[in-house]
Amino acid sequence: NAGVMQNPRHLVRRRGQEARLRCSPMKGHSHVYWYRQLPEEGLKFMVYLQKENIIDESGMPKERFSAEFPKEGPSILRIQQVVRGDSAAYFCASSGSLSGGSGELFFGEGSRLTVL
């Protein structure tokens, strides 16, 4: 049973280019979360999606960042016109049914974005 799959694992972009990060949740999971982790820092929540719906995007910058989780295919985090400050590890997590309001998040291995 495959876990959360993220690709690419490493991505290098020049300033002004676009970055697309993909996440396939664990089989049977319908909740997807994206987190950003700067070097030596914690996990900062960005966005929470269910199939075809953005549930909570309160942690995502209003400009240049967007996320989707289409009916078919992986969730995608898109960063347009990247800047050096976007360099970070982007982790995707998924969860299944939410017993008692919260449950375990299963994380992918992360996508490490470097902006030159």
Added chain:
Amino acid sequence: GENVEQHPSTLSVQEGDSAVIKCTYSDSASNYFPWYKQELGKRPQLIIDIRSNVGEKKDQRIAVTLNKTAKHFSLHITETQPEDSAVYFCALPGGSQGNLIFGKGTKLSVKP
């Protein structure tokens, strides 16, 4: 929104000693308190969690205690081993169901 503070930010112990990491929170409605471990370059993974109807939970060398009155919960690792070296994060439910808000992490170093 919910806020969680985690201390200490770094912790160094000798192998065999105990380690304690503490998190405090502000929202008294929080009812789920997980701890995640992230080894260098790896994904965060859940190691133990506790719900608000329980004061303590133990799993071999790790335990979590919860004090709802004082609004803090702690991770206890006994008989530490070098492989316990990692960054540990506490977390709380965020504003939307299922989302977790993480503490800033504690970098634990266990010296042989």
